[in-house]
Amino acid sequence: MLTIDELRVSYGRVPALHGVSLHVGEGEVVALVGPNGAGKTTTLSAVFGLAQPAGGEITFEGRSLVGSTPEQILRRGLALVPEGRHIFGSLTVAENLLLGTTARRDRSAAAADLEQVLTRFPVLRSYYSSSAGNLSGGEQQQLAIARALLSRPRLLLLDEPSLGLAPVVIDAVFDALEELRADGVTILLVEQAAARAVEFADRAYVLRTGRVAASGTREEILAMENFETAYLGV
Amino acid sequence: MALFLQHVIDAITYGSQFALYGLGIALIFGIMGLINFAHGELIMVGAYAIVLMGRPSWAVVVLVTIAVAVAFALGMERLAFRPLRGASPPTLLIASFAISYGLQNLAILIEGSAPKGTHVSNWLSESYQVGSVSVPKLDIVTVAVTIALLAALGLFLQRTRMGVQMRAAAEDFRMARILGVRANTVIATAFGISGLLAGIGAYLLVAQTGEVAPDLGSNPVLYAFVATVLGGMGSLRGAVLGGYVFGAIFVGLQSYLPLELRSYRDAFAFAAVIAMLLVRPQGLIVARSVVTRV
């Protein structure tokens, strides 16, 4: 579904990605892990049109994404939940969710999706008319995911959904992701909590200083000797 | 007592005008971080449209004035500010200064620099007598129109999809784009609304002063700055509050400064701006979005 081929990205004169290649098949859950500064967020940014590649190719369902704006890429069927949640604190939960349907033309189907999302994340229903700034960290993460889902993405990109959350809350988030997997949503998951992400995924790539250091199925990566220390310096 | 009431009426009237000017600035600043120095020229072109139109009915005059201001607003966005998207705020400010300078001289080129007189409306020039207080009809219309516009703008921002998109863009533009909000549409809408505000402001200003000149927009834009800095840049509520607070200060200085200091009124106003920027740069109202723009 999504193919990244020899992607190179630089911030000014500082190169961040030195030729990253990865692939996400339809219906798969793929984890992208690695230490801080490895280039995981940069990879997602490049896919979503937030960073311009210096070289390489990004293809989604056969067509290139390079050069498209985020608004266009969203309408191609991708959605991004960026690092740090970024919910609109000055808007209500309802308005935040409404923004998730920005690109939707089908009002009644969108309304049905909204209902479904509120059922899946009941806390959002309770806080529906409140300011989104009143939600806790974990609740905001649920809002961010729910909001992204409302565009009915075929590929969901998540950047560090567990960041700053208590373990119990992380469990809840991964439970929600499990339900998404069951519904057939394709997921590319970037995480620093590597073990958790790899266990959850079907396949994983390990990124280190802008390059793919290892890749394989869940079992292969987990079985790697010194997986955590060698590749993640933990 | 009557004199005091007169001052109050003046303060509210001026405050309404300043609120209108300030809103035009605050709207665009909130979304783009751009202080549009050329907003004054939007008022100016609207004013010239009135003068050049002849004598159709007032409704036509208002509509055409607004249309002209909106057209210029959209034009400056498309031609000058879109290519500069992402530039630093001071660069944008300089660019808007250049546009302002260019448009003023365009007016000089086409119309000459001498002021042109015009008479907008007989009805508006009259006043109601309430006891010993004289209330110009124009003042009532100004305040009423401003309140109506504020209400309409509020409804638009709160109740429409585009309004929600604009508020989201003002808080976190990047995230809004990630959700599919089209940057070009939101920004063009903001400029369009600021053109609308400028056009209405132009009509009220010309009705009040009866004349137009190429530098007509210079004072309004200065007063708009004062209003928005006082009230809080990027906050629409702040611009309105700042406008009325400044209206009170303006009339207060005008009426109560000792005679020899009265011509220094503008100096006091801008000293207040500096003080505000130093002491409370976020203005009197803290904008609900966390980002400090200044």
Add this chain to the structure above:
Amino acid sequence: MALARTALRATWPLPALLLFVFAVAEIAYAAGDDVTRGVVVVALINLTLVIGLYVFVGNSGVFSFGSVSFASIGAYTAGLLVIPVDQKAILQPDLPGFIAHTHFGSVGATLMGGVVAAAVAVVFAVPLMQLTGIAAGLATFSLLVIVRTVANSWTEVTNGAAGLSGLPVTTGKNDALVWALLAIVAGFLFQSSALGLRLRASREDDVAARSLGVSVRMERRVAWVVHAFVMGIGGGLYGQYLGSFNASFFYLALTFTTLAMLVVGGIKSLTGAVVGSVTISFVAEVLHRIEEGVDVGPLHVPARPGLREIGLAIIMLAILILRPRGITNGRELPWPRLPGRSGDRMRRSTAEQGGDAAETYADVPVKDPS
């Protein structure tokens, strides 16, 4: 030997710029008609103002929209000192005693213009220099309005909106040229000084610098005061060129002109200030001639006032959009390079250092190429 070469490259822009300005001014003055001669003098005065502006904006990275107010202060100060005492007694009887009875020569008056402007800058230095970005822009703009309002209203001293008149017109080409060259020297010395270098180092990323504990407030204040001094000098020169002026002369139009000159040339280098000033002066004059009505072969383009300003505005916008770093692209005048020699090695090594370090110190390599 390498050290000498390094030092030579670092100081090379100064004599080059001085020579450039001298040559252009002399040639234009000698070759042109009466009108051109006036244009040359004005261009040199504007150059002085732009250097002043650059000393602050270029070194600190903070924008000032109010610098022309210091020119205004300089003009009024110099004017009041240079107008003959008996004339002052008639035209401005309410002048405070010490001003009414003092008379300075042209040079002294101009210098005093700079001094008084600098003094006013000192007053505003502490409060204003805390601000950066848009806040600084708005605050300095407020200063411009305040000074103009005071100049228009303080009738006893400034003669109110009518302004000062009767100044002896003493600013000729030679005076303007000498002051402009001195301004260039001063600007160069300032930016090369330890204080200037510290300020420029913080320019690129004020937030990062502050987070490291580096506060350049004092350096910024000094730059502010020095820039006010130079602006004051320029104002004094203007007053003694025009013979009469009022506060409106030192307001938005002059602010725009000086800012345009700096932006078009390139904010970050002294070369930029000079190049931008010369370029805009030239272009403005060409546009002005067109404005006055020009014969292009059989065509007569009729007179159109305002055209010049519109042209300048368009140029300014075009530069901001297409080449935001200005004509010089933020660089100082480069040492002329012979291809295939150590010049190439220098270019490569400075490129490796990345970013603005190379552009700020274009001729001061960190790695010695030999």
